[in-house]
Amino acid sequence: MRKHAVKDAMKHAWRGYSAYAYGKDEVLPVTKGWNSKWGGWGVTLIDSLDTLYIMGMKSEFKRARNFVADIDFTKTIEGHHTSVFETTIRVLGGLLGAYELSGDELFLKKAVEIADVLMPSFHTSSGIPYPYIDINSQSPIDSNSTNIAEIGTLQLEFHKLSFLTKNLDYYEKTELIIDILEKSKKPIKGLYPILVDINTKELSGKISVGARGDSFYEYLLKLYIMHGKNKNKYREMYEEFVDSFSQHIVYRSNDDSKMAFMVELDGETLEPIGIMEHLYPKTFVIACFMPGLLALGSKELNRPKDLELAKDLMKTCYYTYKMMPTGLGPESIEFEFDTSTLKTTNKKTIRLNVNKNSSKKGEFEPSFSIHKPEYILRPETVESLMILYRITENEIYQEWGWEIFSAIEKYTKTPIAYSAYDNVANTNKINSWSNSMESFFLGETLKYLYLLFSPVDYISLDKYVFNTEAHPLKIIK
Numbered sequence: 001m002r003k004h005a006v007k008d009a010m011k012h013a014w015r016g017y018s019a020y021a022y023g024k025d026e027v028l029p030v031t032k033g034w035n036s037k038w039g040g041w042g043v044t045l046i047d048s049l050d051t052l053y054i055m056g057m058k059s060e061f062k063r064a065r066n067f068v069a070d071i072d073f074t075k076t077i078e079g080h081h082t083s084v085f086e087t088t089i090r091v092l093g094g095l096l097g098a099y100e101l102s103g104d105e106l107f108l109k110k111a112v113e114i115a116d117v118l119m120p121s122f123h124t125s126s127g128i129p130y131p132y133i134d135i136n137s138q139s140p141i142d143s144n145s146t147n148i149a150e151i152g153t154l155q156l157e158f159h160k161l162s163f164l165t166k167n168l169d170y171y172e173k174t175e176l177i178i179d180i181l182e183k184s185k186k187p188i189k190g191l192y193p194i195l196v197d198i199n200t201k202e203l204s205g206k207i208s209v210g211a212r213g214d215s216f217y218e219y220l221l222k223l224y225i226m227h228g229k230n231k232n233k234y235r236e237m238y239e240e241f242v243d244s245f246s247q248h249i250v251y252r253s254n255d256d257s258k259m260a261f262m263v264e265l266d267g268e269t270l271e272p273i274g275i276m277e278h279l280y281p282k283t284f285v286i287a288c289f290m291p292g293l294l295a296l297g298s299k300e301l302n303r304p305k306d307l308e309l310a311k312d313l314m315k316t317c318y319y320t321y322k323m324m325p326t327g328l329g330p331e332s333i334e335f336e337f338d339t340s341t342l343k344t345t346n347k348k349t350i351r352l353n354v355n356k357n358s359s360k361k362g363e364f365e366p367s368f369s370i371h372k373p374e375y376i377l378r379p380e381t382v383e384s385l386m387i388l389y390r391i392t393e394n395e396i397y398q399e400w401g402w403e404i405f406s407a408i409e410k411y412t413k414t415p416i417a418y419s420a421y422d423n424v425a426n427t428n429k430i431n432s433w434s435n436s437m438e439s440f441f442l443g444e445t446l447k448y449l450y451l452l453f454s455p456v457d458y459i460s461l462d463k464y465v466f467n468t469e470a471h472p473l474k475i476i477k
Contacts, residue, residue: 002402003453007055009409009418010446013437014052014060016416017044023067029417030435038086038439039076039135042067047090047443049107050097050471054459055450061102068095069106073113074135081132081141084121085150087114089215089469090439092157097471099164100464108164115161115170127176128198129154147194148203151177152216153468155223160473178223181216182237188248190240192216193267206273207265209249209287215468217241218289221297222465228476235301242297242306250309259319260312262287288317289468292384295391296461307391314388317381318400327407328424329381331372373423377412377437379444379470386452390461401452408445444470 021027021034023042028034045064052061076082092114099107121129121140130140131150155174162171184203186192194212195205209217220241224234251272253259263272294310297303321329382401389397411429412418418441419433426432447470451459464472 001453002398002405003450005409006405006446006450006453007057009405009413010051010055010442010450011057012413013417013442013446014048014057016414017437017442018060020416026439027417027437028435029414029419029437030433032416036077038090039080039082041071041073041076041091043090044437044439044442046094047439047469049094050101051442051447051450053098053101054447065098065102065104065106068110071110073110073117076135078136080135082118082135084118084129084131084133085153087118088154088157089467089471090443092118092161093467093469093471093473094443096157096160096164096473097467100472100474111161112165112167115158119169119173122173124198126180126198126201127173128180128196128201129173129177130198144198146196146198147212148181148192148196148216149194149212149214151196152181153219155219156226156465156467156473159223160226163476178233178237182233187267187270188244188265190237190242190244191248191265204267206267207249207270209245209262209290210264214287214289217245218293218468221293221300222467225296225300226465226473226475229300238297239301239303242294242303246305246309250313252312259316260309261316262290262313288313288378288380288384290384291317292380292387295384295388299391299461310384310388311392314384314397317384321381321400321404321407324424325427326375326411326421326424326429327403328375328411328421329378329404330370330424331374331376331378333371370425373425374421374434375412375424376420376434377408377418377441377445379440379448382445382448382452383466383470386448387461389452390456393456398452401449405449440469 016029017027020032023045024034025036025038025040025043026034027044045067049061049064052064092111095107095111095114099111117135117138118133120138121133123140124130128146128151130143131146132141133139134141155178158170158174162168180201181192184192184201186203188207191207192213193203193205194208196203220234220238224231224238248265249262251261251263265271266273291310291314294306298307298310320333321327324330382404385397385401408418412421414433417437420436422432422434459472464474466472
C-alpha cells in the first residue's frame with residue numbers, strides 16, 4: 001500500500017537522523033553530520049513527534065518522548081537568536097500535537113516551558129512581539145519591524161495552550177495582535193500589506209499571500225474552526241480576505257492551458273508585480289498552501305465557489321512538478337506571457353505561451369522558465385492534495401501525490417535520509433544533493449503524504465486543525 005511506502009520513507013529518514021544526529025536540530029543527509037541551526041534543542045525530533053505517533057512508530061516515539069523530558073528550554077547555544085515564529089510553529093506546535101494525540105502530560109508541561117521562555121518577546125509598547133529573542137538572557141532582540149505572518153501565526157498554538165492550562169495570558173497577548181491587524185489601515189479590504197512597524201503598528205510594503213503573508217491568512221480560518229466556530233471575527237476576516245483575493249490576486253490564462261495564478265500587488269499602486277513562484281515573495285506566486293486552505297474554507301463555511309478555485313490553483317501547483325525532468329517542483333518559476341495583456345484586460349487574464357505536444361490529446365501545458373531551481377523538500381503542494389482529496393474524495397489527488405512522492409524517492413533519497421535538491425532540471429541526483437533536510441520534511445511533507453493515502457477519517461478534518469507546521473490540534477467543542 002502507498003501509505004506503507006511513505007512510512008518506509010519515514011523509517012529510513014528517522015534511522016539516519018537517529019544514527020548521526022539524534023537530539024540535534026538537523027541531520028546532514030549527505031555527509032552524515034548534524035547542525036544546531038535552531039539553537040540545539042533537537043528541533044527535528046520535536047517536529048517529528050506526532051508523525052511518529054500517527055504512523056504507529058511506537059518505540060521511536062517513546063524514545064523521543066524520553067529525550068524531550070530532559071530538554072532545558074531555558075538554554076540555547078550561546079549567542080543564538082531564537083525565532084519566536086519558527087519556535088512557536090515547530091517546537092510549541094510539535095509538543096502540543098504530541099499531547100493532543102497521546103494525552104501524555106509531559107508534552108503539555110514542556111509546551112508551557114517553551115511558551116514561557118518566549119513571552120518576553122511580547123514586552124513591547126504596542127503589544128506586537130519582537131521577532132527574535134535571546135533565550136539565555138531572556139532578552140528580546142530589539143527591532144523596529146516584523147511581518148504579518150510572523151505575528152499572525154502564533155494564535156493557534158497559544159490559544160490552544162491557554163485553553164489547556166486555563167492561563168489567559170497566552171490567549172490575550174496573541175489575540176491582541178489579531179485585534180491590531182483587524183483595525184489596521186488596509187488599501188484593499190481583507191488584504192494586508194506584509195510589513196508591520198512594531199512601534200506605530202502601521203502596515204506597509206507589498207500585498208502577498210506568499211512568504212511573510214501566507215500563514216496569517218491560514219490562521220484566520222483555522223482559528224474559527226478550532227474555536228468551534230464560535231468567534232465570528234475570524235470568519236469575517238477570512239471571508240473578506242478570500243473575496244478580495246479572488247478579485248485582486250487571482251489571474252487566469254486566456255489560452256488553452258487554463259491555468260490559475262496568484263500575483264503580488266505593489267503596496268502603493270496596487271498593480272501586480274514580477275514573477276510566479278512556490279512560496280517566496282516574488283510576483284507570479286504559487287503559494288501552494290492556498291488550494292488546501294480554500295478547499296477547507298469551502299467545506300467549513302459553505303462556500304462552493306472557493307472549492308472550484310482551489311481545484312484550479314491545485315492544477316497549476318501540480319504542473320510545476322509534472323513538467324520538471326525530475327518530477328520535483330522548483331522553488332520558483334517564470335511563466336512566459338505577453339506582458340501587454342496585463343494592461344489591456346479587465347478580466348484578470350494573461351496569455352501564456354504553451355507546449356502543444358502533450359501526451360494526452362487536448363491537453364496543453366504552459367511554457368515557463370525556472371527562476372529558482374532548488375527543491376527543499378517543501379510540503380505545501382502535498383498538504384493541499386491531502387485536503388482536496390479528503391474533501392472531494394477524487395482519486396486524482398492521490399495519483400498526483402504518488403507521482404510527487406515517487407520523484408522524492410527517486411531523486412532526493414540518500415543512503416541515510418533525504419536531501420534538498422539543488423536543481424530540479426538535473427537528473428544527475430548525486431551532484432544535486434545539497435546536504436540539507438529541514439525538520440518540516442518529517443514534520444509535514446511525509447505526514448501529509450501518509451494522510452493522503454490513509455482513510456479520510458484518520459486524524460479527521462472534522463476533529464483536528466493542523467497548524468502551519470502540520471501539527472494536529474483538537475477542535476474545541
